[in-house]
Amino acid sequence: MTETPQQQKARIRADVLARRADIGTEAQTAAAVALVAQAGMLGLVSGRAVSGFWPIRGEIDPLPLMAHLAGEGARLCLPVVLDAQTLVFRAWTGDPDALVPARFGLMEPRPEAEPVRPDIMLVPLAAYDGAFNRIGYGAGYYDRAIAAMEAENHQPLLVGVAYACQRVEDVPAEPHDRPLAMVFTDAGTELRPDTEGAI
Numbered sequence: 001m002t003e004t005p006q007q008q009k010a011r012i013r014a015d016v017l018a019r020r021a022d023i024g025t026e027a028q029t030a031a032a033v034a035l036v037a038q039a040g041m042l043g044l045v046s047g048r049a050v051s052g053f054w055p056i057r058g059e060i061d062p063l064p065l066m067a068h069l070a071g072e073g074a075r076l077c078l079p080v081v082l083d084a085q086t087l088v089f090r091a092w093t094g095d096p097d098a099l100v101p102a103r104f105g106l107m108e109p110r111p112e113a114e115p116v117r118p119d120i121m122l123v124p125l126a127a128y129d130g131a132f133n134r135i136g137y138g139a140g141y142y143d144r145a146i147a148a149m150e151a152e153n154h155q156p157l158l159v160g161v162a163y164a165c166q167r168v169e170d171v172p173a174e175p176h177d178r179p180l181a182m183v184f185t186d187a188g189t190e191l192r193p194d195t196e197g198a199i
Ligand SMILES: Nc1nc2c(c(=O)[nH]1)N(C=O)[C@@H](CNc1ccc(C(=O)N[C@@H](CCC(=O)O)C(=O)O)cc1)CN2
Pocket: 053, 054, 055, 056, 059, 079, 080, 081, 087, 104, 106, 124, 125, 136, 137, 138, 139, 140, 141, 142
């Protein structure tokens, strides 16, 4: 039986998320710290808008990296789920108390927070491959948000942030999937060969 790309993605997602669920607290903390050391790969971030994410379900924790980037002058923002299709980004100072609980266990900026168009996106993912394609939780939020920015001629730098154990042999990429420029992991940075100069 040949699987459709959606079925393959669902299978890969389940496999990798099970692997990620086995990571212990100490390894999680060490991984979050390892991300900070990779900040220089982003080039000068002063004045640039950087989207991060509030980690859920055992995702690698990008918050220390985000705090570091804010210290270098980056303007932080977080994703906000508007409806079944739409993700927007809103400004965040870095203060957890400024966030409100949202669906899926997420914490999000309030509706009044300023909308931001990210220059650099730290992209959460379930799995990625050597061609820098990614799979998310299957709702297509990031794919659509990136497509909407491209339609306005804005091409953010796409940086996957994940554990190295989330790398798989092959993600069945579909036409709407946009490859990442690089992936930050607990084992270091993987840079897409043709990314040089884009930074
Ligand atoms: N930390 C973090 N924040 C993020 C994302 C992410 O991947 N990680 N997102 C990246 O897009 C958006 C949220 N996307 C999500 C998409 C689906 C599900 C989810 O739980 N889906 C259900 C099935 C559908 C449902 O219940 O409505 C599931 O997986 O069981 C959760 C988050 C925005 N914020």
